[in-house]
Amino acid sequence: MRLLHTSDWQIGKVFRFADDDILPVLQQERLEAIGRIGRLARAQGAECVVVAGDIYDHLRPSERTLRQPVERMRQFPDLRWHLIPGNHDFNERDGLWERLARTGLPDHIVPHLAHAPAALDAAGTAWLLPAGLGHRHVIGDPTAWMDGAATPEGAIRVGLAHGSVRSFGEEAPGHNLLAIDRARQAGLSYLALGDWHGAQRIDARTWYSGTPEVDGFDLGGAGGGQALLVTLDGPRAEPVVESHAVGRFRWARAQAVLTCADDIAALEGRLRAIDPDDPSRVLVWLAVSGALGLSELEGWQARIVDGLGSALRLLRIDGAPGLAPSSDDLDAFGPGGAVRAAAETLARQAGEGDEAARAIAAAALQRLYLLARDGAGGMA
Incomplete structure (x- = not known):
């Protein structure tokens, strides 16, 4: 039988x-x-x-x-x-x-x-x-x-x-x-x-x-x-x-230490490969650490948080990459002036103090970076 x-x-x-x-x-x-x-x-x-x-x-x-x-x-x-x-x-x-x-x-x-x-x-x-x-x-x-x-x-x-x-x-x-x-x-x-x-x-x-x-x-x-x-x-x-x-959904845990744009690309490729034909079948619990520059943080947000977060059935993220602005990042604010000075102050604050204060400074610096990059307010 x-x-x-x-x-x-x-x-x-x-x-x-x-x-x-x-x-x-x-x-x-x-x-x-x-x-x-x-x-x-x-x-x-x-x-x-x-x-x-x-x-x-x-x-x-x-x-x-x-x-x-x-x-x-x-x-x-x-x-x-x-x-x-x-x-x-x-x-x-x-x-x-x-x-x-x-x-x-x-x-x-x-x-x-x-x-x-x-x-x-x-x-x-x-x-x-x-x-x-x-x-x-x-x-x-x-x-x-x-x-x-x-x-x-x-x-x-x-x-x-x-x-x-x-x-x-x-x-x-x-x-x-x-x-x-x-x-x-x-x-x-x-x-x-x-x-x-x-x-x-x-x-x-x-x-x-x-x-x-x-x-x-x-x-x-x-x-x-x-x-x-x-x-x-x-x-x-x-x-x-x-x-x-007989199951439909695929569940996975993942970990990533992010230090550069290549790490972000590799992470995206790894998560999309779980089910390349139908990412909506995938649920991922992702643990993240590391530190990125301002431009890489923008890529993290666009490619992982927003991109994969929309493609996968669920993307649950523990942790977040810290902020480690490079000299090229700071050059986006110009060679000098009040905006550059404010960016340098925020960069310093993002690396010291308690976690909540660092997060506020990092978010403010990233926002300032986006405005400067797009030439908003005549800051270029």
Whole structure:
């Protein structure tokens, strides 16, 4: 049989760094990824999609947010979608899973809220062993029950769980930790995991799918934006796992020390190369240091802050190049006179004192430079 493994959709996720323009775009793309998953499963001949928890980002989504992923899955009635609760959307009493049930889910969308085997195909040759979470933090291994779970002799056994085979991120040691060799202990053909947001192989039969739409700068190159196509030829055959890209956005961290115009050009080229065909798919968190002359600062503003800031989906900048005016910069103010004297004073102030005073002096000097360069006010 073939199945598609995905997890950590986190519908309704709030990106706290995002402004009112970009937040709805990022949230909408997480929904659009469901359609891409469905089309991929259909094109590759998968019989079902298993979703290893965290379908939602929080426990009390609005009615619209609650229904949105269901409506995306409804468009693929030829696929069965098997869902379990994760730590973000755990199965609490009178919670979102009971709300979902009251909406009247289509037959092909199947939440698994109990730790009990369920047939994956009509013939009963493949069985799902779901281990959803009933609390945000579970003490003990939620997959331990799989070892003794009864399925027909010779059946393919697929585990579906949400947790960590090692301590990831904010989870404290002992919370939602899974045995790293659970697939072997429980005789599983495949163990589909959620929680870690990058696709990751633990062993031949145990994989994290990662989130289908990257949601953090630190995951830009760590396997996010994937779904896993899994082919199971029999209960003891080693699964064939193929990673398929389903995400739209590309996230990256970058650093730059800027000292000259060539550094600015190199930085621009490096960031545009992330996706030269469609820079609007790119989000960058850029850390900048160094110092530039007045003309180079103008280039920094035009090429990076304004230029790339308009081309990329997001350009988040930490820091800024300092000001180190050259003699050529000061010559733009003429050989002498009051304007030249004011420029020299501002240049000196931009290099001394506290950070706020330096920034004010640098901004004033840059403004004076632009006016002098353009010949405003008869200062040339």
